[in-house]
Amino acid sequence: MAQAGTAKQPNILFITVDQMRFDCLSIAGHPIVETPNLDELARTGVRFDRAYTATPSCIPARAAIFTGQSPAHHGRTGYEDCVPWRYEETMPGELAKAGYHTQCVGKMHVYPARSLLGFHNVVMHDGYLHHNRMRHNVAAKDHFDQVDDYLVWLRQQVPSADLVDLGLDCNASTVARPWELPERLHPTNWVVSESIDFLRRRDPSKPFFLWMSFVRPHPPFDPPQAFLDLYKDAEIPEPPVGDWAMQEDPMQLGLNPVTDKGLVPKRRLKQAMAAYYALITHLDHQIGRFLQVLNEYGEMNNTIIIFTSDHGEMLGDHHMFRKAVPYEGSARIPFILNDPGNRLGLKRGAVRNEVIELRDIMPTVLDAAGARIPDAVDGRSILELARAGSASPDRQQDASLDSAVQGWRPHLHGEHAYGHLSNHWLTNGKEKYIWFSQTGQEQYFNLEKDPLELHNAVNDAEYADCIVHWRQQLIEELKAREEGYSDGEQLIAGIAPRSTLSFLKA
Known part of the structure; x- marks a missing residue:
């Protein structure tokens, strides 16, 4: 086990995207999506094929990540803004105690918005949050101009620019259009640019914990044109519709751009699906950009990488959209653990089928860092599972498998x-x-x-x-x-x- 505060501790790169479905990886068999960089992380790492978020929306999902706890213990069982975050033990806080330089770039979605929750520094873009945008909202202590670093930066590049310039709502899962500014100004690129800058200015005497937290592919569906072009003529399969799902839409709910259910016009839905996939490929390319620079700094083999999403997107499955429902498109998420320097002894290329959850991230990261796991944590480290190899029935199981999975959560x-x-x-x-x-x-x-x-x-x-x-x-x-x-x-x-x-x- 690594010694706290020593050079033996690995860096931790934690990459989250917002609202990405579990199946949107080429390596997972998706017939349309192209994700070459994430595929490579999975090919040379371990992919957990049955990863879920217990409460599939932004706020409770992030509470599980920060605390390592179940909804019953972190207390957020749905989506509710403006409830203060007062957790004494958090993943970045425990890593800071263990000698890490901790940094978040991108989405936190906590309250008050500038709460550090254990980070040494946060460069923030939470996306469009209604309670911060409403100037008349007396419950909001932090107006958007004060808490969104990306918007301040964007207006320095393009005076008077705003997040609503495209006319797309932040919850519009059925409409899309291309990003109208240069690609380098897109919020996805900004998160990577700021993360690269962190590599330049980090404390070189400490290992780092960097949470690179993207808002996309959460709506608005606004990919740069080059990525939308990859999918605009693709034969996109129609979403599955169960025998239990709504079959008719007499209220024409599907015409509402921010609907969570309804029969959406096919052309509009196909464009939205293409844009959603394009955002994922755009993210993949930008993640690849960061990994190249990480390698230039000589830190690739010293860094443990985790990739996941806070929840999924129904994207028309069963004529439903967005999240918060218990179906696979909403609650099941991609999850990849990679160790380029082979410090942890992972079974490279393995696919695990145990049910893991966002609460397992904190104990996994602390385990990799050799840091103390607080008693209040409900999750478990997945490192032993990742070392054990594939549990697929067509592959011979490693001898260590039984001990690794013994006592794993039954459900x-x-x-x-x-x-x-x-x-x-x-x-x-x-x-x-x-x-x-x-x-x-x-x-x-x-x-x-x-x-x-x-x-x-x-x-x-x-x-x-x-x-x-x-x-x-x-x-x-x-x-x-x-x-x-x-x-x-x-x-x-x-x-x-x-x-x-x-x-x-x-």
Whole structure:
């Protein structure tokens, strides 16, 4: 184990993107998306194919990253702005204690916006946040002009420029158009440029922890034209639509550019999908740009790299868009661990199928750094899994596999307060059980036979025992919760959902 505060500690490069689906990697078999740099990180590292975010929206997902905790313990069970972040132990804070120079570039999405949460410095672009943009909002302590470093920089390059110049809403998952300024001014390029500058000005006597946090491919879907051109004529498959999904749209919800469901005109949807994929390839190229410079500084082999997303994007699956729902497009995320210098002894090229979650990032990073993992952390280090090789049935398992996976979580509990679609769900990566807390509706998917979640098998006789098992598991998960969703004997529908648990507001 590395010694805290010594040169033996590796640098940590933590790369997150916002709203990227689990399947949008060439190496994962996507028929359209091109991700050469991420593919190479996966080919020479370890890809976790069953990674999830327990609460799939920006704020609770980032709380899991910062604290290593489950939603029940970090307290954010839905999307709610302007609730202060007062966590005593955070991933960057623990790394700073262990001798690291800690830096974030890009999206934090905490409150107040300038809270460092253990970082020595933050250069910020959170994207368009409504509570900061509204000048009349007395609840917002930080107006956008004060907290967004990218916007200040952009206006130095292009006077009076703004994030809304394209006319695209920050939640518009069904409309797109190309970026109209030079590519170097795009927020994706800016995050990399600022991260490269950090390499120049970092403390050379310390290992560094750099969180390179991109807003895209979260809307607006505004890729530079060169990347949109890669996809504009591609044969893009139509999204899957389950037998349980809405089949008609009498209210024409799909015409709303910021809808979360509805039948979107096919031409508009194809353009949005092309732009979404283009943003991912743009990100991939810029990540490749940073890795080249990291190598120029001689730090590539001294750096552990983690790549993931905070949540996914439904992108028309089952006529749904955005996130917060428990389906694979929303809750399942890409996850790659790479160790160019082979300091950790990872099984290069392995694909792991255990269910991991964003809470596992903090203990993994601290484990790699040789730093103390706080008792309050719920997640577990995935390093032993990454050393154990592939668990695929067609490959011989390493002798260390049994010890590595012994006691790994049997399932993940996820949730999201989301109005009438508020949900709780359980998965082991092979099955998924969903309970909608406001209506009591249940869904069950056999992910091995039905990976696209096309058939709700909750009423199929062959799965009756499975559903009883999963329902009982959820009753146990929720019986101690303050909302009252479970009395220990049954699930109780109709309880008002809470986006934030009471102890955070005390």
